[in-house]
Amino acid sequence: GQQVMQIPQYQHVQEGEDFTTYCNSSTTLSNIQWYKQRPGGHPVFLIQLVKSGEVKKQKRLTFQFGEAKKNSSLHITATQTTDVGTYFCADGGGTSYGKLTFGQGTILTVHP
Amino acid sequence: NAGVTQTPKFRILKIGQSMTLQCTQDMNHNYMYWYRQDPGMGLKLIYYSVGAGITDKGEVPNGYNVSRSTTEDFPLRLELAAPSQTSVYFCASSYSSGHEQYFGPGTRLTVT
Numbered sequence: 001g002q003q004v005m006q007i008p009q010y011q012h013v014q015e016g017e018d019f020t021t022y023c024n025s026s027t028t029l030s031n032i033q034w035y036k037q038r039p040g041g042h043p044v045f046l047i048q049l050v051k052s053g054e055v056k057k058q059k060r061l062t063f064q065f066g067e068a069k070k071n072s073s074l075h076i077t078a079t080q081t082t083d084v085g086t087y088f089c090a091d092g093g094g095t096s097y098g099k100l101t102f103g104q105g106t107i108l109t110v111h112p
Numbered sequence: 113n114a115g116v117t118q119t120p121k122f123r124i125l126k127i128g129q130s131m132t133l134q135c136t137q138d139m140n141h142n143y144m145y146w147y148r149q150d151p152g153m154g155l156k157l158i159y160y161s162v163g164a165g166i167t168d169k170g171e172v173p174n175g176y177n178v179s180r181s182t183t184e185d186f187p188l189r190l191e192l193a194a195p196s197q198t199s200v201y202f203c204a205s206s207y208s209s210g211h212e213q214y215f216g217p218g219t220r221l222t223v224t
Contacts, residue, residue, distance in 0.1 A: 004154075006154075009152070031210065033212065033213075041217075042202055042215040042216060042217050042218050043155070043202070043204075043213075043215045044215070045212035045213065045214070048210075048212065088154055088155070090154075092210060093209075097143065097160060097162050097168075097209055098143050098145075098160075098206050098208065098209035098210060098211065098213070099145070099157055099160060099170065100145075100155075100157070100213065101157075101171075102154035102155045102156075103154055104152070104153055104154040105153075105154050107152075
């Protein structure tokens, strides 16, 4: 079945450093959603990318969708301790009733 | 709006016991989902529903059952609990396919 691979699994950074997580699929993604889960919390929607080559920004977060729609990335500039958590990408599955296929997530630790 | 609510927050079951995890949303969403999350893993879809009276299996349905008699409620039933069902269970809802999903706070289940 559809698999979404996410790397790295873990990332430790010093506060102020940048952070990037990558999401890859062997098949074309219809759309990609990104979620953040704080420790002990639940996933919270960040953004959805639909178009090939799309780039969206939310303050210090930059999201990209690859030209071939087989990969995506999330980049955080100048991390803060509030960025701590697990970042998931998910294949939106097109018209398949909104079923999401999640990557395994990247756990971000930010050292003050 | 309370969003998506789940009960209980925590539960310990003995092997072979049964229980129902409750999920309610007050956003009038047609689409609802049940996921399980194991440590260090992404979320796996158990069951989903696209409206009252309509349910279907996700990626990991074995050992679970669902029903959807109203738009608001989507309970998940565990029959004959097994240690492999130890996990955190999240319920989610969305307006439609291709829209963001709203997650509940989760139920942490331990089967011993």
